[in-house]
Amino acid sequence: MPLDPADLTARLVRCPSVTPEDGGALPLLQEALDQAGFACTRVDRNGIANLFARWGEKGAARSFGFNGHTDVVPVGRREDWTHDPFGAEIVDGMLYGRGATDMKSGVAAFVAAAVDFVTETPPEGAVILAITGDEEGESTDGTLALLDWMAAEGERMTDCLVGEPTSPDFMGQMIKIGRRGSLNAWLTVRGTQGHSAYPHRALNPIPAMARLVDRLSAHELDRGTAHFDPSTLAVVTMDTGNAATNVIPAETRACLNIRFNDSHSGASLTDWLRSEAAANDAAFGTTTEVTVKISGESFLTPPGPLSDLVTQAVAAETGVTPELSTTGGTSDARFVKDHCPVVEFGLVGKTMHAVDERVEVAQIHQLKAIYGRILRDYFA
Incomplete structure (x- = not known):
């Protein structure tokens, strides 16, 4: 049967x-x-x-x-x-x-x-x-x-x-x-904590993070290939966890996901993310840690x-x-x-x-x- x-x-x-x-x-x-x-x-x-x-x-x-x-x-x-x-x-x-x-x-x-x-x-x-x-x-x-x-x-x-x-x-x-391939990246931007009334004595990581995620999300990764749509980058979270209004935080975090076509590899995108983070740190004086997990090419x-x-x-x-x-x-x-x-x-x-x-x-x-x-x- x-x-x-x-x-x-x-x-x-x-x-x-x-x-x-x-x-x-x-x-x-x-x-x-x-x-x-x-x-x-x-x-x-x-x-x-x-x-x-x-x-x-x-x-x-x-x-x-x-x-x-x-x-x-x-x-x-x-x-x-x-x-x-x-x-x-x-x-x-x-x-x-x-x-x-x-x-x-x-x-x-x-x-x-x-x-x-x-x-x-x-x-x-x-x-x-x-x-x-x-x-x-x-x-x-x-x-x-x-x-x-x-x-x-x-x-x-x-x-x-x-x-x-x-x-x-x-x-x-x-x-x-x-x-498409899939890559998750966790960004941690670190500055110097301080009093919000004396911002010149601190190094606020939040403007640096805002500039970085804006640069990344505005970047055109590619325009698609013969069998693939254009690659995409989505910022999925930003979090500082600071409940005090009179404290400039020492660090802030964000996470993004990239779905990428055969124009890229996980390694090439990781190199690009770290290069962008380094350029952003040079402009702001911050330090950025980039952690990447590649789910698949x-x-x-x-x-x-x-x-x-x-x-x-x-x-x-x-x-x-x-x-x-x-x-x-x-x-x-x-x-x-x-x-x-x-x-x-x-x-x-x-x-x-x-x-x-x-x-x-x-x-x-x-x-x-x-x-x-x-x-x-x-x-x-």
């Missing part, structure tokens, strides 16, 4: 798998995959649950992989939800719950498609599923742990699809063939056989020819791209991370059909 992806989605949503908790999600998937003849291995690291599953021979010349996550973000205030966030209630054709869109439906769809495919038409090659519980968190012990284990064990995907929600408005709208899987395969499957099942895009935030594709060619395709993402997150049940079945067609065409 074919595996019902909507039922599997509902069972996954009922698992309270808020990062880093698994909530029973991966054992549920492993049971279904074990029964279908997949060789399953738990690749847990530092308390994070991960699952590797392979049907077919290790080291096969052709091995198509799916990547996804079962962890979810917190629900926020439960009283704001119309339906139990872990109840998986179906109302008017919509399945409600945290993770319904991002991305338990995607995982259920590719698990169901893979199980049915290897059962009905066993391929010459391997089908690999790499499922993590650490995408919504720090992402250091999830897909990275799976890829590290695969490298050590000689396991390899020749191509991979990440099942994240990719379409902004309607099913089949968009395939991701790359992602920009990457692109150039349009070609993999994106063509997914495009044709989406068009065949939806009647929509999807746009090839690099928009949006980061995903675990930023790690998979170092292992093999990777694209992303999944459901409409309008309600992900929102109160009353929900997915249209019919679209879960449609997504399974798309993934099944991708597998059949890949191994044809």
